[in-house]
Amino acid sequence: MQNVLNLAPETSLLNDQEIPLVTNLYDLTPDNILLSQEHYESEVRSYPRRLPIAIRTTRGVIVEDTKGQIFLDCLAGAGALPLGYNHSEINQVLIKQLNDGVPYQTLDITTPSKDAFIKAVMNFLPDNFAKNARIQFCGPSGADAVEAAIKLAKLYTKRNTMVAFHGAYHGMTNGALSLTGNLGAKSRRTGLMPDVHFFPFPYSYRCTFGLGGIEGAKQSIRYIESVLCDDESGITKPAAIIVEPIQGESGAIPAPLEWLQELRRITTEQGILLIFDEIQCGVGRSGDHFAFEYAGIEPDILILSKAIGGGMPMSIILYNKELDCWNPGEHTGTFRGNQLAMASGAKTLEIIQRDNLADNAKQRGEQLRAGLTNIQQQFPQIGEVRGRGLMNGVEIIKPGQFNALGHPEADPELATNIQRAALELGLIIEKGGRRGAVLRFLPPLIISETQINFVIDTIEKAMTHAVKL
Known part of the structure; x- marks a missing residue:
């Protein structure tokens, strides 16, 4: 089996046509590095169980494992690598930072790199939001920013109740996990943050109200408004409602x-803060700079991580300056001054704007959904194809079978087999959604038309193989 891959620094990543050349099914038996990981690493490890590869080198959307097998990556660090792997311009920025003697981290002491990053973020925001925005640096993970947003909302409103949504994912720390819908992550936990309530998200394919479409979404809004206006609802007035404009881990569900x-409208009228968690769907992935722009509205607090650091650990929250009621040092964190992340993040935002990568995400997303919809015509096991931009999901079901609510029965076993078959054919995808039965596609924003065609062709082959098992 031969794979030819050009990893030269001068490769034009946006127009890169490189795809895996798979002549036989890839060998996914564990090599010594994977066996070593299994021996030493905690049982909490997750991705290697579904994606049993050890990465040797990478560039663009391409991953080469320690066996020399070439994969096209539609996971991209769970969306944290908007420009893919080892983008030459990002590498040069990081090298310059190191050569200039800039410190790795500085707490919240400022530097020219930090000033440049802040200005790049403000330039990337919608103008109206940016003109009154304040930025707060949090710890390195998105969950750190969620915790900061919770605290700020409660501090400003002097209220304690929080509202999240069915299917939400906001992180694994105490407060963030409390706002997360997945019960599996909570099943062995006690003492999570109190006064959290969950409302129905407009998940058309599995509508809480049995309606779907716009009618289901209207009923969701009616329910939310009726609860918030009912003095017998049992829910005290929330400090904030937190929502992902496109739910991620729940299976790429756009609101x-x-x-x-x-x-x-409801949150404004009720004096409730609206928090948008765009940790996964933000920074160009939705086809706009931010997913909320699609609706022509603005949040009170915006949470960003993953892509905002250009692949380096970074999380921030942005909010109207009127909300900036912190006392000095009231919310801190040692690693909120990651200078390498600020340099790579600023350059990433520049490149996304310069190369129109949000538009590329929109076009390539439309191409991907069209191709997957064509495959759906051949396979009744595909219940729904959905998404926006380069955040897409394929829901796998058991045709003709329904659960107690009349919803199509999910088929997590088939989804797992499709994921495995795709990996054997050179394609890395993730799963998520109810019962893990949604195939998820989060490729870098630089992915090309040729590479999307490879994704579509490979999923068709993987479906054909997995359905026969």
């Missing part, structure tokens, strides 16, 4: 435009 607009 309808009208639903987001109505949620903004």
Whole structure:
């Protein structure tokens, strides 16, 4: 089996046509590095169980493992690598930082790199939001920023209740996990943050109200508004409602435009802060700079991580200056001054704007969904194809079988087999959603038309193989 891969620094990543050349199914038996990981690393490890590869080298959307096998990556660090791997311009920025003697981290002491990053972020935001925005640096993970947003909302409103949504994912720390819908992550936990309530998200394919489409979304809004206006609802007035404009881990579920607009109306009228968690769907992935722009609205607090650091650990929150009620040092963290992340993040935002990568995400996403929808015509096991930009999901079901609510029965076993078959054919994808039965696609924003065609062709082959098992 021969794979030819050009990893030269001068490769034009946006127009890169490189795809894996797979002549036989890849060998996924564990090599010594994987066996070593299994021996030493905690049982909490997750990705290697579904994606049993050890990475040797990478560039663009391409990963080469320690066996010399070439993969196209539609995971991209769970969306944390908007420009893919080892982008030459990002590498040069990092090298310059090191050569200039800039410190690795500085707490919240400022530097020219930090000033440049802040200005790059403000330039990337919608103008109206940016003109009154304040930025707060949090710890290195998205969950750190979620915790900061919770504290700020409660501090500003002097209220304690928080509202999240069915299917939400906001992180694994105490407060963030409390706002997360997945019960598996909570099943062995006690003492999570109290006064958290969950409302129905407009998940058309599995609508809480049995309606789907715009009618289901309208009913969701009616339910939310009725609870918040009912003095017998049992829910005290929330400090904030937190929502992902496109739910990620729940299976790439976009909130309808009208639903987001109505949620903004309700929270404004009720004096409740609206927090948008765009840790996964932000920074160009949705086809806009931010997913909330689609609805023509603004949040009170915006949470960013993953892509905002250009692949380096970084998380921030942005909010209207009127909310900036912190006392000095009231919320801190040692690693909120990651200078390498600020340099790579600023350059990443520049490149996304310069190369129109949000538009590329929109076009390539449309191409991907069209191709997957064509495959759906051949396979009734595909219940739904959905997404926005380069954040997409394929829900795998058991045709003709329904659960107690009348929803199509999920098929997590088939989804796992499809994921494995795709990996054997040179394609890395992730799973998520209810019962882990949604195939998820989060490729770098630089992915090309040729590479999307490879993704589509490979999924068709993987479906054919997995359905026969």
